Amino acid sequence: MDRDVPLLIPEVNPEHLDLLAHQHSSRGWEQGFIVTNPNCTSIPMTMALAPLQARFGVEAVIATSMQAVSGAGYPGVPSLDAIDNIVPYVAESEEIKMNDEPNKMLGTSNGQQVKPAGITISAHCNRVPVSDGHLVTVSARFRNKPSLDDIVETWRTWQPVPQQLNLPTAPQPALVIRDEPNRPQPRLDRDAGGGMATSVGRLRPCEVLDVRFVCLAHNTIRGAAGGSVLNAELMYAQGMLDTFK
Amino acid sequence: MDRDVPLLIPEVNPEHLDLLAHQHSSRGWEQGFIVTNPNCTSIPMTMALAPLQARFGVEAVIATSMQAVSGAGYPGVPSLDAIDNIVPYVAESEEIKMNDEPNKMLGTSNGQQVKPAGITISAHCNRVPVSDGHLVTVSARFRNKPSLDDIVETWRTWQPVPQQLNLPTAPQPALVIRDEPNRPQPRLDRDAGGGMATSVGRLRPCEVLDVRFVCLAHNTIRGAAGGSVLNAELMYAQGMLDTFK
Amino acid sequence: MDRDVPLLIPEVNPEHLDLLAHQHSSRGWEQGFIVTNPNCTSIPMTMALAPLQARFGVEAVIATSMQAVSGAGYPGVPSLDAIDNIVPYVAESEEIKMNDEPNKMLGTSNGQQVKPAGITISAHCNRVPVSDGHLVTVSARFRNKPSLDDIVETWRTWQPVPQQLNLPTAPQPALVIRDEPNRPQPRLDRDAGGGMATSVGRLRPCEVLDVRFVCLAHNTIRGAAGGSVLNAELMYAQGMLDTFK
Amino acid sequence: MDRDVPLLIPEVNPEHLDLLAHQHSSRGWEQGFIVTNPNCTSIPMTMALAPLQARFGVEAVIATSMQAVSGAGYPGVPSLDAIDNIVPYVAESEEIKMNDEPNKMLGTSNGQQVKPAGITISAHCNRVPVSDGHLVTVSARFRNKPSLDDIVETWRTWQPVPQQLNLPTAPQPALVIRDEPNRPQPRLDRDAGGGMATSVGRLRPCEVLDVRFVCLAHNTIRGAAGGSVLNAELMYAQGMLDTFK
Numbered sequence: 001m002d003r004d005v006p007l008l009i010p011e012v013n014p015e016h017l018d019l020l021a022h023q024h025s026s027r028g029w030e031q032g033f034i035v036t037n038p039n040c041t042s043i044p045m046t047m048a049l050a051p052l053q054a055r056f057g058v059e060a061v062i063a064t065s066m067q068a069v070s071g072a073g074y075p076g077v078p079s080l081d082a083i084d085n086i087v088p089y090v091a092e093s094e095e096i097k098m099n100d101e102p103n104k105m106l107g108t109s110n111g112q113q114v115k116p117a118g119i120t121i122s123a124h125c126n127r128v129p130v131s132d133g134h135l136v137t138v139s140a141r142f143r144n145k146p147s148l149d150d151i152v153e154t155w156r157t158w159q160p161v162p163q164q165l166n167l168p169t170a171p172q173p174a175l176v177i178r179d180e181p182n183r184p185q186p187r188l189d190r191d192a193g194g195g196m197a198t199s200v201g202r203l204r205p206c207e208v209l210d211v212r213f214v215c216l217a218h219n220t221i222r223g224a225a226g227g228s229v230l231n232a233e234l235m236y237a238q239g240m241l242d243t244f245k
Numbered sequence: 246m247d248r249d250v251p252l253l254i255p256e257v258n259p260e261h262l263d264l265l266a267h268q269h270s271s272r273g274w275e276q277g278f279i280v281t282n283p284n285c286t287s288i289p290m291t292m293a294l295a296p297l298q299a300r301f302g303v304e305a306v307i308a309t310s311m312q313a314v315s316g317a318g319y320p321g322v323p324s325l326d327a328i329d330n331i332v333p334y335v336a337e338s339e340e341i342k343m344n345d346e347p348n349k350m351l352g353t354s355n356g357q358q359v360k361p362a363g364i365t366i367s368a369h370c371n372r373v374p375v376s377d378g379h380l381v382t383v384s385a386r387f388r389n390k391p392s393l394d395d396i397v398e399t400w401r402t403w404q405p406v407p408q409q410l411n412l413p414t415a416p417q418p419a420l421v422i423r424d425e426p427n428r429p430q431p432r433l434d435r436d437a438g439g440g441m442a443t444s445v446g447r448l449r450p451c452e453v454l455d456v457r458f459v460c461l462a463h464n465t466i467r468g469a470a471g472g473s474v475l476n477a478e479l480m481y482a483q484g485m486l487d488t489f490k
Numbered sequence: 491m492d493r494d495v496p497l498l499i500p501e502v503n504p505e506h507l508d509l510l511a512h513q514h515s516s517r518g519w520e521q522g523f524i525v526t527n528p529n530c531t532s533i534p535m536t537m538a539l540a541p542l543q544a545r546f547g548v549e550a551v552i553a554t555s556m557q558a559v560s561g562a563g564y565p566g567v568p569s570l571d572a573i574d575n576i577v578p579y580v581a582e583s584e585e586i587k588m589n590d591e592p593n594k595m596l597g598t599s600n601g602q603q604v605k606p607a608g609i610t611i612s613a614h615c616n617r618v619p620v621s622d623g624h625l626v627t628v629s630a631r632f633r634n635k636p637s638l639d640d641i642v643e644t645w646r647t648w649q650p651v652p653q654q655l656n657l658p659t660a661p662q663p664a665l666v667i668r669d670e671p672n673r674p675q676p677r678l679d680r681d682a683g684g685g686m687a688t689s690v691g692r693l694r695p696c697e698v699l700d701v702r703f704v705c706l707a708h709n710t711i712r713g714a715a716g717g718s719v720l721n722a723e724l725m726y727a728q729g730m731l732d733t734f735k
Numbered sequence: 736m737d738r739d740v741p742l743l744i745p746e747v748n749p750e751h752l753d754l755l756a757h758q759h760s761s762r763g764w765e766q767g768f769i770v771t772n773p774n775c776t777s778i779p780m781t782m783a784l785a786p787l788q789a790r791f792g793v794e795a796v797i798a799t800s801m802q803a804v805s806g807a808g809y810p811g812v813p814s815l816d817a818i819d820n821i822v823p824y825v826a827e828s829e830e831i832k833m834n835d836e837p838n839k840m841l842g843t844s845n846g847q848q849v850k851p852a853g854i855t856i857s858a859h860c861n862r863v864p865v866s867d868g869h870l871v872t873v874s875a876r877f878r879n880k881p882s883l884d885d886i887v888e889t890w891r892t893w894q895p896v897p898q899q900l901n902l903p904t905a906p907q908p909a910l911v912i913r914d915e916p917n918r919p920q921p922r923l924d925r926d927a928g929g930g931m932a933t934s935v936g937r938l939r940p941c942e943v944l945d946v947r948f949v950c951l952a953h954n955t956i957r958g959a960a961g962g963s964v965l966n967a968e969l970m971y972a973q974g975m976l977d978t979f980k
Contacts, residue, residue, distance in 0.1 A: 061453070062307045064382045066373070069818060076815065079811065079813065082817065083814075083817060086311050088446070120452045121453075122384060122452040129373075130818070131329050139367060139369075182333065201333070202334065207344065208365050322568070324566065325560060325564055328559060376573045552943050554799035554872045556821050574865055575920055575922040578937055578949045611943075612944070614874075614949070619819075620819055620821060625823065675823070676821055678820075692823055697856065698944075702857060
């Protein structure tokens with residue numbers, strides 16, 4: 001979360017890589033750089049909100065995560081916590097990251113630091129007996145009130161940079177929109193786009209905020225190894241691996 | 246949901262039994278009456294909100310349920326939906342009941358019908374791989390802003406009618422307050438109070454509304470058989486089983 | 491189990507297709523034929539025993555299956571039977587098939603019927619909370635006593651007909667031999683060979699019979715759809731789809 | 736497994752407590768003694784075999800265990816090993832104990848050491864996604880061939896010492912015989928007799944040995960804490976706590 005370190009989802013904030021020139025000069029480095037991945041739970045929600053933020057302005061979010069046990073690594077979660085059970089707690093910092101990270105990634109870089117997006121995010125994080133795939137229920141309020149059709153249209157036509165560049169591990173599409181009333185589900189949808197796509201579904205009005213929906217991403221593919229590969233592909237495509245070599 | 250039929254949780258709205266005299270006369274019945282139980286998912290949230298509603302006035306709630314498979318009866322949920330999976334959908338009407346039922350139970354009876362409480366409730370209902378015990382994450386906004394200590398104090402000192410009457414199956418206390426950061430959990434807490442108590446925990450501020458917490462109740466004991474027994478005990482204690490015999 | 495109908499695993503008994511000529515003539519059919527797949531639980535054990543039967547003669551087997559819920563189709567097994575539970579029963583006929591089917595497949599065809607292999611097989615069948623992949627523990631007695639090295643060598647060098655013909659869905663190798671003390675496991679090994687391979691492991695002496703081991707195959711890929719495709723590929727490669735067209 | 740230390744199941748081998756006098760004198764102890772509990776997986780099988788051994792003589796057993804994760808303590812089994820999975824391995828020594836412990840407990844004490852029962856036992860031990868309750872499938876061969884009715888009758892009329900003495904935590908009966916085709920099951924039967932009883936069921940002929948059946952006991956109640964309490968109750972009832980004080 002250092003000011004000059006991009007927290008990168010290539011589809012969401014590729015322009016934050018402009019921090020690297022400043023990072024380099026201010027730290028007096030001759031080569032190398034630091035780019036980081038967000039927490040695996042921030043990913044599906046940030047992916048779903050990114051195109052909506054650009055067009056409608058997100059004001060507030062209440063989210064409940066149902067996080068797979070592989071998010072804690074191996075050995076990680078004891079099986080006695082996971083069999084026939086839910087643990088309504090992941091880690092001290094988990095719910096804080098669910099606020100800070102999307103705000104940084106959806107914020108604006110001036111080349112030296114990122115101005116956070118100013119979205120108020122309140123998260124309930126839970127560990128569930130699922131091997132892979134973090135599911136998040138989202139209720140959101142917008143500045144410019146979109147209709148449900150506006151949201152679907154925005155999701156459907158979103159063409160982020162990695163998809164435009166047709167990067168090797170960039171899923172096509174970045175967002176898989178499910179119309180069935182009972183999707184996305186971790187076992188059926190976590191491998192969408194080779195585990196790199198985010199699935200969204202169950203879009204409907206929220207009586208308290210504006211809309212609610214459900215989103216899902218594979219936490220160890222998109223959320224870890226695959227995410228890092230896509231970061232590298234983006235930087236390679238933009239010639240940055242040479243620049244900072 | 247008929248206007249003259251009490252939807253009863255003995256701790257929450259025992260005074261709604263005053264509808265029975267009207268139900269009797271208006272339907273021209275000589276004996277018998279109808280009292281119903283709420284949906285098993287409404288129970289933990291309504292139990293946790295009831296004493297808060299009385300003192301602070303609940304304005305709005307966003308809730309996400311993680312519901313056990315026994316809520317669907319037997320054979321109910323196919324195991325292929327439950328192993329290594331979450332289904333973000335329970336039934337068409339489930340999320341509607343999560344709004345309508347608490348509003349009716351927390352509303353005011355004039356002896357002929359119940360005026361709903363006027364709380365705006367938005368629910369995300371999910372089926373999770375747990376045998377028994379519905380867990381609900383709750384974010385709530387109040388008219389008279391309580392501190393976290395106010396809420397704990399209100400929960401701790403709540404003495405509903407069945408507990409005052411010391412009814413045989415009334416759990417003592419009605420609400421079990423957990424202080425640990427990772428409780429309540431279905432496998433550890435569903436049997437609190439012989440399966441009749443509601444457990445609450447993880448009380449903390451909500452950045453979007455006012456506070457958030459987690460609540461849990463046993464869906465087949467409190468939510469079905471045991472709930473009906475407690476209804477009968479309340480009516481027997483109040484002499485109503487004779488009145489309407 | 492009709493006498494003139496091949497129960498086919500292409501790696502195990504491709505020569506049983508010689509029944510089709512007799513099936514055709516004796517039934518007076520001008521075209522078409524019947525070839526069937528075995529029960530999905532018979533497959534991993536029969537695959538593991540087939541090369542051993544050829545060299546050492548299998549006399550007796552005691553097997554315990556731990557069968558995935560997808561073996562029962564959808565909706566199939568109720569989730570209340572599968573969460574935090576084992577059901578030591580699958581179906582009335584399951585344990586009988588575990589004796590009859592391997593004996594037919596490992597038996598000898600004279601072109602008109604199959605003489606069973608004469609192996610005494612006693613099976614305990616269990617349903618376990620696993621989505622896909624049937625695991626079977628096997629204790630076996632042989633006529634010509636093999637060493638453990640003999641068995642590994644026999645498994646490792648087995649080249650069944652589909653693998654020799656390099657059929658499109660034939661896994662290479664047909665048997666995946668695991669050396670780790672804790673493999674095969676359903677979640678890690680069911681997709682071996684695209685879900686078409688059988689994994690064997692934990693080979694060690696049996697104090698009561700001769701040897702014991704564990705085997706595993708994917709019950710819906712190898713055990714159903716994929717198995718049928720491989721049957722067709724074998725018959726196509728042998729020109730039988732023209733012969734019986 | 737020291738020669739002068741009783742490995743005690745009060746229903747199975749209470750007479751082995753005669754080792755304590757010798758243990759005391761040969762070790763030169765003035766007070767105290769050592770009595771141990773068997774491995775939790777040995778218990779259900781040894782309980783089921785004990786009355787049969789007395790009347791028919793057990794020669795050989797092939798057993799497959801499906802062991803709950805609580806047997807490994809907390810944190811114990813990683814949830815990634817337990818969700819949607821079976822691990823066909825528990826620990827290096829587990830299958831050895833499944834042979835040695837029942838033989839010691841079913842053996843004969845001469846007051847100085849125990850002569851093992853001489854049963855050949857071959858075990859396959861597996862870890863399954865169950866919280867509590869070890870299930871074991873058993874195939875057994877006897878010296879004096881019993882009918883199935885003989886076995887049921889022997890189980891049903893078994894009156895071990897703790898049950899005769901009516902010890903406080905001794906379950907009545909010690910063995911719960913299930914007649915249903917699909918019992919015992921961990922979730923439904925582990926709490927039989929307050930978690931202290933062993934459930935047996937699915938008794939049927941074994942084509943390879945003589946009979947097969949399924950047995951189940953609660954691994955943390957009967958297999959640990961409760962077992963130790965019953966040991967103490969037996970010794971107290973027999974005045975041994977004074978003798979060796």
